Amino acid sequence: MTDTAVMHALYPLAEFPVLAALASPHTTATKLDGRACLHLYVRALGDIDWLALTSREREFMRTLGLFTICPCCGASALVRDTRDHVLSRSDGTPVTLTALTGDYCNACGEVILDGAEGQRVMDAAGELHRR
Numbered sequence: 729m730t731d732t733a734v735m736h737a738l739y740p741l742a743e744f745p746v747l748a749a750l751a752s753p754h755t756t757a758t759k760l761d762g763r764a765c766l767h768l769y770v771r772a773l774g775d776i777d778w779l780a781l782t783s784r785e786r787e788f789m790r791t792l793g794l795f796t797i798c799p800c801c802g803a804s805a806l807v808r809d810t811r812d813h814v815l816s817r818s819d820g821t822p823v824t825l826t827a828l829t830g831d832y833c834n835a836c837g838e839v840i841l842d843g844a845e846g847q848r849v850m851d852a853a854g855e856l857h858r859r
């Protein structure tokens with residue numbers, strides 16, 4: 729889809745809980761176009777509970793172009809990337825997880841991983857502590 733198509737398409741609020749909550753005081757519409765969605769997200773950026781977002785809604789926000797702002801430090805420095813991620817064992821030995829895809833912050837180093845990738849990190853971390 730082109731950017732214009734994204735902005736003019738209509739999106740059902742029922743599929744995006746965080747967006748629906750942001751929109752409810754302002755409109756009774758059940759669908760909003762991309763521009764309206766982006767506007768609501770941008771206005772509420774500081775109040776969005778990032779952990780409550782579904783992966784679908786997160787993907788939608790990315791489609792809208794919202795995902796350039798780091799929820800950790802607030803810098804507009806997030807880039808979609810695939811990088812190696814280093815974990816430390818309890819004895820300090822580094823363990824590298826290769827090719828993790830997520831949104832990396834160039835300012836503070838924070839990474840927001842996709843659901844499946846986050847699970848890989850959790851699994852690897854659990855594995856380390858069992859040893």
Ligand SMILES: [Zn+2]
Binds near residue numbers: 799837838
């Ligand atoms: Zn950051």
